[in-house]
Amino acid sequence: MKDNTNILTIITYVVIVSSISILLNDMREFDMEQYKSFLNWAKTADKSESWFTSKNAIKWSYYVISTAIFFWKGYLIYGFTYFVSILKEVEKGTYFSEKNIGYFKKIGRIFITYTINILVLRLILASIGSSSFSFFKESKEEFYILIPCGLAFYILAEIFKKAKQATEENDLTI
Amino acid sequence: MAIIVNLDVMLAKRKMKSKDLAETIGITTANLSILKSGKAKAIRFSTLEAICKALDCQPSDILEYVKD
Numbered sequence: 001m002k003d004n005t006n007i008l009t010i011i012t013y014v015v016i017v018s019s020i021s022i023l024l025n026d027m028r029e030f031d032m033e034q035y036k037s038f039l040n041w042a043k044t045a046d047k048s049e050s051w052f053t054s055k056n057a058i059k060w061s062y063y064v065i066s067t068a069i070f071f072w073k074g075y076l077i078y079g080f081t082y083f084v085s086i087l088k089e090v091e092k093g094t095y096f097s098e099k100n101i102g103y104f105k106k107i108g109r110i111f112i113t114y115t116i117n118i119l120v121l122r123l124i125l126a127s128i129g130s131s132s133f134s135f136f137k138e139s140k141e142e143f144y145i146l147i148p149c150g151l152a153f154y155i156l157a158e159i160f161k162k163a164k165q166a167t168e169e170n171d172l173t174i
Numbered sequence: 175m176a177i178i179v180n181l182d183v184m185l186a187k188r189k190m191k192s193k194d195l196a197e198t199i200g201i202t203t204a205n206l207s208i209l210k211s212g213k214a215k216a217i218r219f220s221t222l223e224a225i226c227k228a229l230d231c232q233p234s235d236i237l238e239y240v241k242d
Contacts, residue, residue: 172215174205 111150
């Protein structure tokens with residue numbers, strides 16, 4: 001059992017490190033310098049021009065949303081770290097602890113929150129015309145994988161809650 | 175609680191210590207304490223049988239139903 005836990009912990013760490021490196025690479029490839037050009041434009045812009053229709057404002061919205069997507073991706077990786085916490089609890093032998101129930105709920109919430117936020121941000125991106133986002137095509141992955149995963153973790157939390165009650169009852173059976 | 179555990183009374187009648195009973199029936203003193211204090215959720219037939227054998231009594235001597 002302990003060997004399996006160790007292997008799972010190592011795999012989880014590999015997944016976390018890989019995800020972080022992918023996110024950092026995406027951020028590196030994203031041209032942050034363009035924020036500076038926007039700031040320069042903001043100083044010299046014609047104030048009589050409508051803000052919403054100006055090209056720079058649209059660009060700015062695109063970069064803000066892209067940054068928000070990076071944030072939510074980071075949030076998802078933060079969710080992965082709870083797997084390590086669960087494995088630590090399993091290693092201690094406290095399978096049905098209050099902590100584990102909380103971790104499962106948190107992971108479920110993170111998965112669902114991430115999916116919803118990413119979809120909303122992509123929709124906004126599509127509406128400002130800076131993305132070739134197709135809702136039915138690109139939301140497939142999130143809807144078929146992450147939302148059911150999030151729900152599965154909520155269900156697991158409920159199962160663990162019942163299991164905890166059963167364990168407590170069993171411990172008090174003399 | 176509707177079910178009262180009268181283990182203390184039986185132990186006093188048989189002039190037996192909790193520790194000795196725990197050793198005889200093969201449970202820990204902590205578990206016996208849980209049983210005596212009424213905190214136990216359930217009692218196994220095997221435990222009840224062992225207690226009855228050790229104290230030479232009937233289950234009704236140990237367990238009593240009281241209306242709430």
